[in-house]
Amino acid sequence: MGELVQVLVYAATIGSAYALVAFSYSLVFSTTRIINFAQGTLVVVGGYLAWWLWSGVFDRGTSMLLVVIPAVVLAAIVGLVFDLVAIEPLGDFDPTSNIAWLVTTFGAAIVVQEVVAQLISDTGESIPDLFHSLFGWQGSVVQHVAIGPSDVVLVVATGAIVGVAAFLQARTKVGRAFRAVAQDRQAAALMGINPKVMVRLSFLIAGAITGLAGILIAPNYGVRFAIGLNLGLAGFVAAVLGGLGSTSGAIVGGYAVGLVEGFVGVMSSRADTYRPIAVFVVFVLVLTLRPTGLLGRPVVEKV
């Protein structure tokens, strides 16, 4: 029983972070058909920006609630810069035959990591919880598993972000235009929609969401460069597992990866070694059976 609780809490919290990163990959993929390999870097950017604002710009007594907004805005801008620097200069290109984007996104990620290390900090840091308590609740221990406000915030924030994004996509003019570009860039342009603007928007939103993920997991996992690699990779696996371009797929994929890792955590004493192995075994199995991912639909290119 205690082990089950442990698995579920692990899957719900880290799974939420994976889901957020997977959703970000998916957003960018839907408008560009590329994988932004710099996405994981934005986890780091978000965390370090929040730490820098909290410890350097404001004083350390400031509530994280005041820090999180400017940090997320800055992370969104960094996300947009990835588009302007790594993708837009490539012009119109077919992402399946011209893979220059692979090099430019990786390159941009390395540059941004170095800039963060030089300007902000090159060692691990830590930032406090967004909320010390939720309505007076400061955390509990259920079956020997500690659950705190930051865990609940992570799960609730993920649900809220995905819910708001889905609502905006379904009910607003810009949301409809976004889906139009995701489906058929050329047809969308013929309707007067500027595809470039929608691509920029996807990078901007993905930057904000991934940056926020980096801030929300920081109380438990710290602000470290390795986190970017871990979340970037797990989020990518989650996005592909669920079906690239599908919002629900990103969420399902994120929690699925969280669950697999959670089970490994209770079954093995060397969980850190076996987690990635288990995740990739599941990944390969799912893609063998369903090449488009759990909830993905094949991309149909009309000529």
Place this chain on the structure above:
Amino acid sequence: MSLLEVVDLSAAYGPIQVLHGISLTVDAGEVVVVLGANGAGKTTALRAISGLVAAKGELRFDGVSILGRHPESIAHRGVSHVPQGRGTLAGLTVDENMRLGAYSRRDREGIAADLAEWYDTFPPLAKRRSQTAGTMSGGEQQMLAVARSLMSRPRLLLLDEPSLGLAPLVTKQLFETLATVNRERGIAMLLVEQNAALALELAARGYVLEAGEIVASGTAENLSRDGEIRKAYLGR
């Protein structure tokens, strides 16, 4: 001055030259047809006009050069292209497609009025409002493509093979609707069509395109009397 002026327009896909300097005009409120065999460059001509294919030469809409402009900016000026194979957004509902047609408009009331009017004109679409576009029949999707274009209140409609894959009766109805829209709204149309007989009935003038060059032009009446054209495109 014509609404659309195409002068010596050339276009190529990579090294393959498709259009070798074509010239044509469409006046305000006029329906013009481009006839030609498969591969003559008809689709490319429309794609060059709407900015989907890079072209050389002169291209003016309402007196302003639109050569080299992006498709979305040409659409904003009032040129609406219904591409071959329809280009409806299959995963969006009929209503979402219709509303996106009016993307560049700001007049809420006008949009609502047009939405009601086109649903009135195309009753099957009204019935399927909340259905995903991709689940409709070919004829209904073609209707949607045309209706969605009309939602932008275009001054010029570019129609690429609207009859492709449609049953003869459905085609006939569609052409009757196009004629009504042209008469009542004064929307000019440049039409590329395999069904030459129907197209020449709708159009006032026409051009014949062969291997990327215009080889004949004239009023629809004269073109349908021309022996060569009758043999090549009307099959009699």
